Amino acid sequence: MKIKTWEIGLATGLAAATVAVLLNSCVTIPKGAKAVRPFDQHRYLGTWYEIARMDFKFEKNLSDVSATYSLNADGTIRVDNKGYNYVQQKWKESIGKAKPAEDAGTGRLKVSFFGPFYAGYNVIAVDPDYRYALVAGNKLNYLWLLSREKSITPAIQSAYLKQAQGLGYDFSKLVWTKHEH
Numbered sequence: 001m002k003i004k005t006w007e008i009g010l011a012t013g014l015a016a017a018t019v020a021v022l023l024n025s026c027v028t029i030p031k032g033a034k035a036v037r038p039f040d041q042h043r044y045l046g047t048w049y050e051i052a053r054m055d056f057k058f059e060k061n062l063s064d065v066s067a068t069y070s071l072n073a074d075g076t077i078r079v080d081n082k083g084y085n086y087v088q089q090k091w092k093e094s095i096g097k098a099k100p101a102e103d104a105g106t107g108r109l110k111v112s113f114f115g116p117f118y119a120g121y122n123v124i125a126v127d128p129d130y131r132y133a134l135v136a137g138n139k140l141n142y143l144w145l146l147s148r149e150k151s152i153t154p155a156i157q158s159a160y161l162k163q164a165q166g167l168g169y170d171f172s173k174l175v176w177t178k179h180e181h
Contacts (some may be wrong), residue, residue: 027101027110028138029122032167036107036123041100043130044107044123045069045077048146051157055175056142058094058113061087063178067146072097079111084181124167125160134160140168150179 029035050065059065062083070078077098085092096113098121100106107123119142125134132152135144145152145160165171 026138027108027118027120029108029120029124030136030138030140030167033122033124033136035102036126038105039107039123039126040130041077041104042071044126044133045071046148048133048148049150049179050083050144050177051147051152052143052145052174052176054137054141054143054169054173059083059175061085062092064181065177069098075099077109079113125163127156132156132160134164136164136167140170141173143169143174 047066047068050067053059053065063086065081065083068080068082070080072078079094079096079098081094081096083092084090094113096111098109098111101108101110101120101122107126109121109123110118111121112118120136120138122136123133124136126132131148133144133146135146136142143164145157147156161171
């Protein structure tokens, strides 16, 4: 059977379209969640300490987790995540990049630590002084409560967790991050 040139082109085009859809479909926001608007990307830069998270394999057994965001020369954001693996007793670091998933004035970013693969990073709450933030991932199994300091006031914690609970997050799965190192 002889394959025609247009068939190869069609197959290649369909494959490329499928990959594009799959890559972009990972950059979502949980149903009912709304990203912060207006969002000041430059005020968000700097170091944030993880107060709590929904645990997943890349942060398994980590304490002392922080993320530092800085501007790259090309306008993307450098993401430097660090945490102490208390089982292996060593520091772990991941460097990635982020860029707006929509316009820069909306708290929806897409973050990549693995080449062309991006995931949603949705700032769904931030206080007026950009000291505390609540970040949702693509789905209800990714959530981070962040602070500019290694602790958070009970009132802010309660308000942000109430917002997350209203979206359907299961608090029994939260890991409260210790900061000891």
